Amino acid sequence: MLEITPWKVAQVVLMARELNRAEGELRAFIERLNEDEQASLVAIMWIGRESFAAEELQEAINTAKIEATAPTADYLLGSPHMSDHLENGMEELGISLSGEEDELVRGG
Numbered sequence: 086m087l088e089i090t091p092w093k094v095a096q097v098v099l100m101a102r103e104l105n106r107a108e109g110e111l112r113a114f115i116e117r118l119n120e121d122e123q124a125s126l127v128a129i130m131w132i133g134r135e136s137f138a139a140e141e142l143q144e145a146i147n148t149a150k151i152e153a154t155a156p157t158a159d160y161l162l163g164s165p166h167m168s169d170h171l172e173n174g175m176e177e178l179g180i181s182l183s184g185e186e187d188e189l190v191r192g193g
Contacts, residue, residue, distance in 0.1 A: 126171070127161065129170075129171055
């Protein structure tokens, strides 16, 4: 089961797209997530880049928790195409971020 809300994933995706201007804000946002949310975020990215299948979500989350050797923010920010992988991962899981992204852009 996904342990992070689509809104939080959308927030990370949008901040990642503005990385040159918002890296500190994005890093702080990720660091404020609890361990389960951070592991889910990593798992979503892995699914989006096809390291795991959507059906393997729980295995991906468990692996993210076990293999977490660096701070999650460092790991995610060091991953090329992080925002694309997060969006793709959510799509693979059958969850669209478009509504959350639209709301965030509008300032909702």
